[in-house]
Amino acid sequence: MRRPSWHELQAIKTLGEQRSFRRAAEMLGLKRSSLSHLVKALEQNLGVQLFQRTTRSVSLTDAGQQLIDRLAPLLNEMDKVLHDVSARRQQHAGTLRISASDAAISILLEKVVPGFCADYPNIQLDFAAQGELVDITAAGFDAGIRLIEDVPQDMVAIALGGPLNFITVASPAYLAAHALIKQPQDLLQQQCIRHRLPSGKRYRWEYENAGKRCELDVPGTITLDNNALMTRAAISGLGIAYVPSLYAEAALQSGQLVELLADWRVQSAGLALWFPPNKHQSMALRLFIDALKNSLPRQS
The missing domain is CATH 3.40.190.10 (Periplasmic binding protein-like II)
Structure with missing residues (x-):
């Protein structure tokens, strides 16, 4: 016996509920003759008559009623699942x-x-x-x-x-023209690219090493509020920048920037x-x- 398709079972369910080939065919979007042929082929496949047909009416046989009683909840649940999946997809917009x-x-x-x-x-x-x-x-x-x-x-x-890891960086050209930086306090004698916070205040550069911690209000003639721009300014040799490491990774690898005070790195929350x-x-x-x-x- 060939296993009936979902569309065939849906057609049987609809015809059993409507008890009319015309109404069932309209609901299924089929021609009446196509639905009649589908039902006949399915009955032959199952080896049992599912519907009693007269010129005026359609009724279920006992076997047809048993099939519909057990089939309807399964198909209804399948319809619900397909509807939910479709609705969920529409919500993803x-x-x-x-x-x-x-x-x-x-x-x-x-x-x-x-x-x-x-x-x-x-x-x-x-x-x-x-x-x-x-x-x-x-x-x-x-x-x-x-x-x-x-x-x-x-x-x-x-x-x-x-x-996030914050690091201190400068270009090789800047470092070649300025004094050596060994500890955070040395930054107070340098040209730094300062960071303006959303509040309008300047960001104090933070450092920590072996339990020692310090915050510096660094000097500088340039103040920016954008990490990417601060990194670009450092690459251009305009001063020392203090930025999240992800901004400087490419420039560090290419040699456009050099990390300073690596032992004094600080992480933000x-x-x-x-x-x-x-x-x-x-x-x-x-x-x-x-x-x-x-x-x-x-x-x-």
Whole structure:
């Protein structure tokens, strides 16, 4: 016996419910003659009559009724599963607007976005690289991504990944023209590229080694609020920069930059995604949070 297809079983179920070849054929999008042929072929395949047919009516035989009683719940459940899958696919669409620091966006573009876009091609990601902290609700953003220490206290924060390494770098040309740097305090006699925080304050460079810790308000004639620009300024020989290591990796490998004070490296607390506690999380945002957690696992 040939196993009936899902479409054949669906046709039998529909005819059993409608008790009319005309109505069942219309619901199935078939010609009446095609449905009649399908039913006859299935009855021959099963070796049992499923319907009593007269010129005016269609009724189920005992075997047909037994088949419909057991078949209907299975097909209904299958329909529900297919509907849920289709609905879920439709929900995987829309635009996700995220405010983030340039450092955060650089990490996302490298480690998260490629896989997320491949998995959910109908979700549009709209990033705004903003130096200053904004009211994401008023500005129409779905979420923000910042260093954990910068997240407003009244927001829901989800920690992402491990700490960030901050390093001190300068170009070979700059180092050749200036005094040797052996310890953090030597930076106070150098030309440094200072970092302006979203609050407007200048970032104090932090160092730690063998239990000794210091923070420096370094001197310099250039102040920027963008890590990529600070790295570019250092490559151009304009001074010493203090940036997350990911910005300087390529320039260090190419020899455009040299790391200073490697024994005094400091790690920040890392990144966090945040949003208002009363904000409804869209399906797109929940999927993006899952992608962040998978691509940037927390490190113990």
